[in-house]
Amino acid sequence: MDKIKNEAAVLFSGGIDSLLAAVELQASFDRLHLVTFEKGYLEFGVKNNLANVERLKKLYGEKRISHVVMDLRELTKRVYKGLWKDFRRYDIETCWCVGCRLAMNAGGLLYALEHNLKGYADGSNREQVPSKENLVGTAENFPSVVDRLKVFAAEHGVEFMTPVYSRGSREQRRARLRELGFEIDYLSLDRSKKIGGMITKDFFRRSQPMCLSGWLIHWRRNLLGKPVQQDEDRVLTYVIQKLENAVRKYLREYFTARGVNLDDLVQRRRNNLLADKR
Numbered sequence: 001m002d003k004i005k006n007e008a009a010v011l012f013s014g015g016i017d018s019l020l021a022a023v024e025l026q027a028s029f030d031r032l033h034l035v036t037f038e039k040g041y042l043e044f045g046v047k048n049n050l051a052n053v054e055r056l057k058k059l060y061g062e063k064r065i066s067h068v069v070m071d072l073r074e075l076t077k078r079v080y081k082g083l084w085k086d087f088r089r090y091d092i093e094t095c096w097c098v099g100c101r102l103a104m105n106a107g108g109l110l111y112a113l114e115h116n117l118k119g120y121a122d123g124s125n126r127e128q129v130p131s132k133e134n135l136v137g138t139a140e141n142f143p144s145v146v147d148r149l150k151v152f153a154a155e156h157g158v159e160f161m162t163p164v165y166s167r168g169s170r171e172q173r174r175a176r177l178r179e180l181g182f183e184i185d186y187l188s189l190d191r192s193k194k195i196g197g198m199i200t201k202d203f204f205r206r207s208q209p210m211c212l213s214g215w216l217i218h219w220r221r222n223l224l225g226k227p228v229q230q231d232e233d234r235v236l237t238y239v240i241q242k243l244e245n246a247v248r249k250y251l252r253e254y255f256t257a258r259g260v261n262l263d264d265l266v267q268r269r270r271n272n273l274l275a276d277k278r
Contacts, residue, residue: 002116004272007031008161009111009120011104012067014049014208017123017164019182020173024163025121026060033066035111035120036209037104040073046209051183059180070111076103078246086238093230094139094238096217101140102239105149105160106247110254112158113265119159126165130230139230145239152243156251157269 010022012034026032034053038046046069053067079099086095108120124146130137139145146162153160167173174184255262 004118004269004276005030005116007033007115007117009033009035009108009115009117011108011120011122012036012049012053013123014052015123016170016173016177016184017125019052019123019177020167021121021123021161021163022056022065023177023180024167025161026056026064029118031064031066032056032060033068033111033115033117035108036067036069037072037107038069039076039100039103041076041100041213043209043211043213048210049208055180055182070107072103072107075106075110075247075250076100078250079103079106079242081246090234090238091230092217094235097138097214098140098145098235098238099242100211100214101138102149102242102247106243106250109153109156109158109160110251112153113156113251113255113269117158119153119161121161121163124162124165125167127170137230139232139235142230142232142235144232144236148236148239148243152247155266157266157273 006029008025008029010018010025010032012018012022013036022032022034034056036046036049050067053065057065076099079102080095083095083099086099105122108122111117112120124141126141126143128137128141129143130139130141146165150160150162164173168176177184252262255265
């Protein structure tokens with residue numbers, strides 16, 4: 001196995017948080033791989049973020065920034081397996097939205113393993129942790145969930161990074177990106193997330209994919225202003241279950257189909273990392 005590259009993948013929607021994650025990480029790595037996912041579930045405009053991809057290349061160099069759309073449909077399907085059974089145990093946001101985010105996280109891990117990268121990152125942030133006061137909080141940002149994903153990645157010899165988790169307020173992140181000349185998606189400027197925010201003259205001015213299924217899942221919040229009540233322990237239980245029963249099995253099958261023993265690959269990565277520390 002070649003020396004692990006000082007490169008990282010960024011799970012890249014082109015929204016405020018994933019965009020700023022790329023900005024924050026570019027100084028620490030020789031190259032960033034921006035990975036946008038094709039999941040196949042009522043998501044549109046998967047290439048809407050290309051304007052910001054080009055802006056990143058212009059700022060930091062064509063050779064230091066690459067972009068790929070990764071087909072994640074099979075892995076997402078594996079995570080969603082048993083969906084109706086899960087509905088009876090967990091809430092709908094956990095089964096659909098956290099499940100989707102979990103599949104993307106696993107996709108980032110797979111990409112880092114397959115391309116021999118040091119790690120991968122996303123736009124998780126503390127400001128979006130669900131609470132009674134935080135109407136637009138989403139459950140995948142719970143600290144225990146983020147920590148568990150980091151542990152799972154580390155078990156595979158890969159670092160999962162969250163560079164904007166504690167990086168200021170949303171307004172500060174917007175301001176930083178505007179200073180650098182990036183486009184900010186019009187829905188990211190709508191704080192209410194209500195239907196009125198979708199009926200504007202800027203509806204087709206997009207800089208990130210539009211997830212219609214996610215908006216429908218949150219219909220009570222979007223139409224009635226009622227947040228989904230999230231329980232951190234329950235969400236963490238769901239994440240652990242899917243990591244162990246779906247993601248771990250998928251990763252092993254994926255590499256086996258390509259003639260690679262995953263255990264050997266992980267051990268070589270660990271030996272490689274130990275050699276770097278000496």
